[in-house]
Amino acid sequence: MEENLPMGEKKLSCADVSKCFQLLESILDGENVPNSQAMLQEKLAKCEPCFKHFHLEQAIREVLKNKCTKHCVPNELIANIREKIQEIK
Amino acid sequence: MSEVQRKKYSEQEKNHVFDKEFMPHIDSMYNFAFRLTFDEDDAKDLVQDTYLKAYRFINSFEQGTNAKAWLFRILKNSFINDYRRKSKQPAKVDYQEVETYYNSDDVDYTSTTDLRVDAVKDMLGDEISNALNSLAVDFRTVIILADLEGFTYEEMAKILDIPIGTVRSRLHRARNLLKDQLRSYAKTMGYNTEDEEE
Numbered sequence: 659m660e661e662n663l664p665m666g667e668k669k670l671s672c673a674d675v676s677k678c679f680q681l682l683e684s685i686l687d688g689e690n691v692p693n694s695q696a697m698l699q700e701k702l703a704k705c706e707p708c709f710k711h712f713h714l715e716q717a718i719r720e721v722l723k724n725k726c727t728k729h730c731v732p733n734e735l736i737a738n739i740r741e742k743i744q745e746i747k
Numbered sequence: 748m749s750e751v752q753r754k755k756y757s758e759q760e761k762n763h764v765f766d767k768e769f770m771p772h773i774d775s776m777y778n779f780a781f782r783l784t785f786d787e788d789d790a791k792d793l794v795q796d797t798y799l800k801a802y803r804f805i806n807s808f809e810q811g812t813n814a815k816a817w818l819f820r821i822l823k824n825s826f827i828n829d830y831r832r833k834s835k836q837p838a839k840v841d842y843q844e845v846e847t848y849y850n851s852d853d854v855d856y857t858s859t860t861d862l863r864v865d866a867v868k869d870m871l872g873d874e875i876s877n878a879l880n881s882l883a884v885d886f887r888t889v890i891i892l893a894d895l896e897g898f899t900y901e902e903m904a905k906i907l908d909i910p911i912g913t914v915r916s917r918l919h920r921a922r923n924l925l926k927d928q929l930r931s932y933a934k935t936m937g938y939n940t941e942d943e944e945e
């Protein structure tokens with residue numbers, strides 16, 4: 659089934675979801691994966707579940723990184739820390 | 748991150764390390780503390796305790812190594828040991844429980860999600876933050892460390908004192924739980940999910 663696919667068509671089921679998804683997630687997490695770019699191109703081009711998983715995981719990471727509410731450090735905190743350190747010096 | 752006592756710093760060197768290597772991370776530290784405690788005063792206490800401990804144990808910090816990871820590890824330990832104990836907030840899942848139930852590194856990697864990329868990208872900051880905050884503290888922690896603070900698996904393993912395999916599997920589970928939350932937001936927002944067979 660997985661052989662002889664017409665050009666440009668993706669497999670609808672992934673041969674090894676666990677291995678593929680773990681690999682994709684490691685690449686997205688910036689881990690050192692040998693030969694990662696070539697493998698990534700290959701999987702995204704040929705496997706529909708991998709393609710979908712990659713883009714969803716990528717979107718999740720992007721929104722977390724860019725949209726989570728950031729809290730400002732309260733003004734007095736740094737002064738309090740320095741004061742306490744003077745006391746224990 | 749070795750606990751070995753290194754050569755002692757002079758008073759001047761201590762101040763230099765503290766100002767140049769520790770203080771620049773106060774923003775990340777405060778945000779980590781806030782996301783663990785959900786309370787401004789608790790977060791301030793936690794950060795202050797962490798910096799005081801960092802100063803007290805400054806001789807075990809090797810200059811030029813990863814100060815941010817070193818500080819995060821102290822903060823996370825202070826949170827577990829000091830803060831969690833006196834916290835009134837009931838932990839949804841305890842660290843210990845999570846270890847017992849989920850410590851296996853085998854993860855079920857299946858593509859069951861019907862969450863759409865567009866729906867995720869259109870989420871508001873509040874929705875993303877609420878989804879993250881709804882996760883049990885262990886799962887929330889790995890997402891904060893990986894996605895908000897950009898730590899590597901290896902750094903996370905050191906900060907959390909767990910094997911890299913456990914970092915990987917816990918992160919995977921955490922993101923799946925987060926996706927469940929986002930999927931339910933997406934549904935209330937009226938996004939069509941990809942297939943409606945559920």
Ligand SMILES: [Zn+2]
Nearest residue numbers: 672678705708
């Ligand atoms: Zn695949």
